Amino acid sequence: MRTLPFLLAAWLLFVGLYGIATSRNFVHLIMCLSVVQSSTYVLLLEVGYRAGGTAPIFKDVPPGTRAVDPVVQALTLTDVVVGVTVTALLLALVLQSHKRSGTLNPDELRPLEG
């Protein structure tokens, strides 16, 4: 595993977490969650990369040709699906929350304190 993509993935993770912790707008917050998620994509794809490898489809290419790891690509696709579902659900909840309380700022909404 090479250093730069790993550092990129780590950077995305922490930037996303920082965004969630300091966000003042729920939509921005959910998008920061997406950023955290994209850090997992970068990590997984980097784990699977093989220098000089081709796409892992063996239709016209003899088996045994160097290819990138397809397992992590499958994991990434699953992750994308999960992410879509979570983001959609959370955005729907944020929308409803805005309808009921008129604000999107987490600092102003604290019905659950204590």
Next chain:
Amino acid sequence: MAIPFLVAAAIAAFSPVLRRRMVETVAILTSLAATALCAALLWWASREPVVYWFAGWRPRHGLALGISFTVDAFGAGMATLVAVLATAAFVFSWRYFEAHEGHRFHILMLVFMGAMIGFSLTGDLFNLFVFFELMSVVGYALTGTRVEEPAPLQGAINFGVINSIGGFLLLWGIGLVYARTGALNLAQIGQALAAHRPDGLVVLAFTLVLAGLFVKGSVVPFHFWLPDAHAVAPTPVCVLFSGAMVELALYAAARVYWTAFDGSLSPFGAGLTRVLVGFGVATALVGAAMSFAQQHIKRLLAFSTVSHVGLFLVGLGVLDHVSLGGAAVYVLSHGAVKASLFMCAGILLHRLGSIDEEQLRGQGRRVPAAGALFVMGGLALAEVPPFGTALGKTLIEQGAARAGYGWTPWLFGAVAATTGGAVLRACGRVFLGLGPNGPRRFASEHLGPLEGRETIEARGRTPATMLAPAAVLLGAALALGVLPGLTRQAERGAARFEDRKAYAERVLSGVAAPQPSEAVEPAGTFRLLEGLASGAAAVALAGIALFRERLFSTPVRRRARGTLGRALLAVRGLQSGHVGDYAAWLVVGLAALGGLFAMAFR
């Protein structure tokens, strides 16, 4: 596992055509069928772990590419717990939800149950993640069903954001493990990691996986989402959250450790134990203190779950098979007791229209049956024998003493007394009208009146379908405490759970392992005095809370409010309801966990 999914899909497909009672009956029958199947699996798996390879992709030459369900006694036991609680929740909701909701609740609950069953049975790390996410997403949806008020939405958002972060941390860990071992099957990973000393990558992966699972398992400081979710989720959903979902996360942490990381990390067992026990103690104490301070009964029970999770973590962290068996017994009994208590809270909500202790003052006289169950539940939380909680506690303490942690009885006693005392105090206020009113300082204390819209009283008495599951579950917790041979079964199951090599052989080569050679401890007798002492302490704490104006003079009370009160207020203030704060604490917890592990595994 497939049955709930298929039925849920069928209900969703035919939704406009189906009448409400039919959907409810189908849901109950489905969960009963799932319970029967899981129980059969438990019986089968107690003899020898069952391994099922999807689509027949069996391992060749010790290399596993397919996805397996590896079911041993503990996995099947957790699945059975899930199915039993789901059945109870469905029966409970027969009369609880009077309004027609388009069958959403039943569809989501069936999928939730299926996901949790899959989670407990799987032997593949990524499969674990998939079920984790499925379980989580359905949980978010179930929490936020009441979209008419801002509080449920806020609770669902907090739950959703924090648990999603946990899921992504888990996935990070899985990615790193895959990078090192090239395997996703737990047994295979264990074989690949076993030969080498743990280096930075393995420690990092272990930290991330455990952190992700601890978020779902509400270990401090990843726990802030749990009270928010429980305060606003419908009662039958809370039954499953507190009874099964949170415990499943701890089960998964234990499973991942013992199958994948044990070979590599076992030389550092003492350090690992210190870290895990430390987190467990922190969780137990914070949960207990916050629980006692709550007026909202569902939040009180939620914090009690947090504190019991701390106790379970201590039981797991000691890495001893007697403790592990004790933790299993405790998880089962606690699940039954907590579910029963949530149902009693639901009965209060249904009959009396509120879930706030002070608002309900004295009105509980109209529901004496629920009151009796509530009191018994409080005593069970206080680990009074012969409830299963007492047995679990005894076994954990035995194992911990062997590992050198002889002070655990004090911890268990104190935590049990506090959470049990909180429940008893609530009983005293609601059913007997005792106790003074306190000032309302925090926003969550105003939630009570809003909850009344969750359910509406239809008849003048408590429906049997609501009382019966609560009573039966409490009876089950009692039965677990007196069941002959449960201790032996639990210890045997635990010994097998901890045996990494036997697991790997069974999964990768299909070789049936002989019964583990670990000597089975003689059955833990109830430490009767200890259990009665913690029960008495619980009653005493409740009494102090209720009668404090009569017992203590004003200067004493003012001084106590000054020191204790201020400390408690500071801790309560941390539970801010603000999801950004929770995320910040999550990062702190992750850093702490990682730093401590780095030091322990050097």
